[in-house]
Amino acid sequence: MSSTVTSGGGRTVKARAGRPNAVWALPAVLFFTFFAVVPMGLAFYLSFTKWDGLGDPKPVGLANWQKLLDDPRLTQSLGITVLLMVTSWVFQTVISLLLGVWAAGRQRNRAILSGIFFVPFLLSSTAIGLLFYALLDPNFGIIRENILGSSSGAFLVIVFVGAWQFIPFHTLIYQGGARQIPEVLYQAAAIDGAGRYRQFFSITLPQLRHTITTSTILMVVGLLTYFETVLILTKGGPGTDTAILPYLMYEAGFKSYDFGYASAIASFLVVTATGLSVLLVRLTGFGGMRSTREGM
Amino acid sequence: MSHDTLPRPTTTDKRPDRPRTDAHRRRRHWSRRANPLAGLGSIIWLVIVLVPIYAMLSASLTGPDKALTGNPLKPPTDPTLDNYNTVLHSGFWHLLSNTVIVAVTVVVIVLVLCVPLAYVAVRTRTRWSGAAFRLFLLGVAIPAQAVVVPLYLLIAKLDLYDSLLAVILPTAAFAMPVSVLVLTGTLRDISEDLYEAMALDGASPVRMLFQLTVPLAKGGISTVVIFSALQAWNGFLFPLIFTQSDEPRVLTLGLFNFVSQFGVNIPALLASVVLSGIPIFAVYLVARRALIGGLMGVGGK
Numbered sequence: 001m002s003s004t005v006t007s008g009g010g011r012t013v014k015a016r017a018g019r020p021n022a023v024w025a026l027p028a029v030l031f032f033t034f035f036a037v038v039p040m041g042l043a044f045y046l047s048f049t050k051w052d053g054l055g056d057p058k059p060v061g062l063a064n065w066q067k068l069l070d071d072p073r074l075t076q077s078l079g080i081t082v083l084l085m086v087t088s089w090v091f092q093t094v095i096s097l098l099l100g101v102w103a104a105g106r107q108r109n110r111a112i113l114s115g116i117f118f119v120p121f122l123l124s125s126t127a128i129g130l131l132f133y134a135l136l137d138p139n140f141g142i143i144r145e146n147i148l149g150s151s152s153g154a155f156l157v158i159v160f161v162g163a164w165q166f167i168p169f170h171t172l173i174y175q176g177g178a179r180q181i182p183e184v185l186y187q188a189a190a191i192d193g194a195g196r197y198r199q200f201f202s203i204t205l206p207q208l209r210h211t212i213t214t215s216t217i218l219m220v221v222g223l224l225t226y227f228e229t230v231l232i233l234t235k236g237g238p239g240t241d242t243a244i245l246p247y248l249m250y251e252a253g254f255k256s257y258d259f260g261y262a263s264a265i266a267s268f269l270v271v272t273a274t275g276l277s278v279l280l281v282r283l284t285g286f287g288g289m290r291s292t293r294e295g296m
Numbered sequence: 297m298s299h300d301t302l303p304r305p306t307t308t309d310k311r312p313d314r315p316r317t318d319a320h321r322r323r324r325h326w327s328r329r330a331n332p333l334a335g336l337g338s339i340i341w342l343v344i345v346l347v348p349i350y351a352m353l354s355a356s357l358t359g360p361d362k363a364l365t366g367n368p369l370k371p372p373t374d375p376t377l378d379n380y381n382t383v384l385h386s387g388f389w390h391l392l393s394n395t396v397i398v399a400v401t402v403v404v405i406v407l408v409l410c411v412p413l414a415y416v417a418v419r420t421r422t423r424w425s426g427a428a429f430r431l432f433l434l435g436v437a438i439p440a441q442a443v444v445v446p447l448y449l450l451i452a453k454l455d456l457y458d459s460l461l462a463v464i465l466p467t468a469a470f471a472m473p474v475s476v477l478v479l480t481g482t483l484r485d486i487s488e489d490l491y492e493a494m495a496l497d498g499a500s501p502v503r504m505l506f507q508l509t510v511p512l513a514k515g516g517i518s519t520v521v522i523f524s525a526l527q528a529w530n531g532f533l534f535p536l537i538f539t540q541s542d543e544p545r546v547l548t549l550g551l552f553n554f555v556s557q558f559g560v561n562i563p564a565l566l567a568s569v570v571l572s573g574i575p576i577f578a579v580y581l582v583a584r585r586a587l588i589g590g591l592m593g594v595g596g597k
Contacts, residue, residue: 020501025416025428028409028472032431035447035469036438042446053448099341102334113338115584117345122576124530126548127569130555131352134562134569142351142369164344172588196331217436225439228532232552246441254537259445266442277437 040270046263053257064264073240073248074265080155081244085223087159092219093212096167100174101204114175121168129232132161136233151241154234158242161229166222170215177211178204217280224273245269356380356567379567386557387542388571391550395529396575398464398546402528403521405468406475410520411513414479415505419491429480435473440466444537451538462538463546467531471524478523482516483509518586522579529576547572 047064049057068074103114120128136157138146147153185203194202227246230236236243236251243251245265253262347369357375417429447466448457456462486509494504510517532548539545545553551568558564580587 019420020412020416020505022416022420022422022424022428024412024501025425028413028476029428029431031405031409032435032469032472035450035466036435036443036472037431039443039446039450040438042449043443046446046449051449057449095341098334098337102331102338110338113342114588116342118580118588119349119577120345122526122580123569123573124532124548124551126530126532126551127572130551130565130569131348133555134355134566135348135351137562140355140562142347164348167341168345221437221439225441227441232555246439249441249445253445259448263445266445269439269442273437273439273442274434277434281433 043263043266043270046260047267049260049263051259053259057260060260064260067261068264068268073243076240077243077245077248080242081224084155084159084162084226084244085220088162088223089216089219091159092163092167092170093215095163096170096215097174097208097212099167099171100176101178101200101208103171103175104178114171117171118168120165123165125165125228126232128161128165129229132157132229133233148234149238151238154238154242157233158226158229161233162223162226165229166219170219173215173218174208174211177208181207213280217277220276220280221273224269245272352566352569355563356570358563379561379564380571382558382561382564383554383568383571386554386568387550388568390542391545391547392575394460394544395547397460398467398531399525399528401460401464402468402471403525405464406471406520406524407517409468410472410475410479411510411517412505414476414483415509417476417480418483418486419501429476432473432476436477438470438473440470440533444533447534448537457538458540458544460539460544463531463534463544464528466534466538467528468524471527475520475524478519479513479516482513486512515586518583522583522587525579526576 046057048059048061050060050063051057099117103110103117123131135141136143136147138144147157181204185207186199189199189203225246226244227250230242230244230247231250234242236247246269249262249265249269252258252265351369354369354371356379357377358372359374359376359378413428413432416425451457451462451466456465490508490512491504494508499507530548531546532552535544535546535549536552539549551572554565554568558568
């Protein structure tokens with residue numbers, strides 16, 4: 001257990017020499033389990049209880065789940081969340097992919113521009129929410145109209161603000177991905193007479209498939225937790241027209257003190273997020289432990 | 297390569313002033329011709345990025361009396377720092393020091409826990425180390441919102457509610473998955489031969505970690521430092537739900553409270569947004585290369 005070097009015969013010694021013990025991973029696993037994995041299980045448990053934040057949760061069986069299924073706000077919220085994800089994914093992926101591939105080039109102005117492009121990502125969601133809250137203020141702002149007062153306006157603002165904040169990050173991911181595409185592929189394509197756009201669709205896009213997966217997973221999970229901006233800009237409104245799932249959960253829990261019901265919504269959120277991520281990882285064979293630089 | 301003794305080529309070298317390092321040569325890309333469409337697109341995006349930032353800076357320098365009459369896109373006629381003064385005298389330094397404490401502690405916890413884990417995940421092929429790695433791979437998908445209610449219960453039971461630790465511990469946990477991803481990505485590219493050479497010298501795994509892995513993974517480690525600091529700095533949900541009083545309040549929550557505190561004083565609100573961004577922007581200017589290099593690695597793997 002303690003020394004891997006002395007165990008086994010000659011070959012094993014060589015193969016296992018200096019290998020660290022798996023126990024080294026334990027503190028991280030325990031910490032993460034306690035503060036992230038256990039709460040996930042606990043959320044599921046709490047969804048079968050009634051709890052107002054004081055005292056102890058009381059089991060109530062399936063009542064919260066029944067309520068969730070009957071709640072017209074869930075259907076609406078799910079619709080808004082899916083619409084937000086699809087719209088944002090298309091918007092953010094197209095722009096970050098193009099910007100990232102462009103920024104992977106080598107001219108100096110690209111480096112400076114990429115540096116500026118990255119700035120919004122440094123601001124917190126809170127700061128960005130407040131920035132656009134101020135700039136969209138009907139009395140003060142750039143556009144003297146109550147955009148946030150209309151459903152479609154509020155929704156589009158939320159999509160836009162999310163894109164403004166997160167496109168820098170995804171651009172960077174695509175830039176990294178594009179830099180690792182072997183130059184020889186383009187040289188070969190150029191010899192075969194493929195033009196710039198043909199090269200983009202036949203080489204760049206297929207080579208970036210793992211990058212698209214990474215970016216998409218981070219985007220999907222990010223959007224499922226997109227909360228501060230909604231809280232600050234629209235408070236789920238007008239009415240409940242921008243009340244995405246995390247906001248619905250926040251209201252149920254920390255506004256109405258119905259933590260059991262909030263946990264049911266939260267469990268639903270976890271299952272959706274994990275399901276989507278596992279699906280994406282499986283579909284793309286992304287989980288392998290190999291370096292992508294091998295064999296190049 | 298003695299350029300001085302050779303006649304300079306006049307037709308091919310169009311950018312004689314640029315230092316041509318090996319890195320530049322290696323990175324020479326397919327798109328050597330100008331691409332006007334991409335250029336135009338990048339300019340449009342530049343405008344979209346800069347207009348709100350410019351409007352924020354300009355408005356934060358506008359006196360409150362002029363705020364409601366002027367368009368924020370016009371430069372302020374009499375720039376004033378009054379708004380910044382107001383914010384700095386509204387408990388800003390307390391919020392700042394709390395935020396620094398949170399960020400530093402989170403970074404330390406993340407490094408101490410994640411570096412050994414990534415090392416194990418890359419260097420051993422046992423079922424357990426694989427499972428540990430996959431736990432964090434799936435952990436990327438755990439939305440903080442989804443666990444905030446049970447965490448609230450845990451924090452209350454641990455008697456940590458309304459303290460900085462209530463913010464620090466969950467923030468560190470949720471910074472871990474991406475950190476593990478970045479670190480394993482970096483460590484995977486350290487050649488096995490180097491480990492074998494050290495093993496032949498009789499080095500222990502601990503010595504290898506500190507003398508080989510950590511120095512060679514500096515890039516990835518810097519990324520993790522900056523990335524988790526950024527997450528801690530910008531975190532909002534955990535402070536919102538796990539703290540209540542002024543004592544453990546952090547910057548983001550302070551900003552959120554400024555809305556009600558300053559009411560319609562939007563210039564002061566924007567000044568506080570600018571102030572909250574300055575420290576992280578300063579770090580970015582210093583550590584840009586590490587941050588960007590490491591994050592690009594996420595997509596490259």
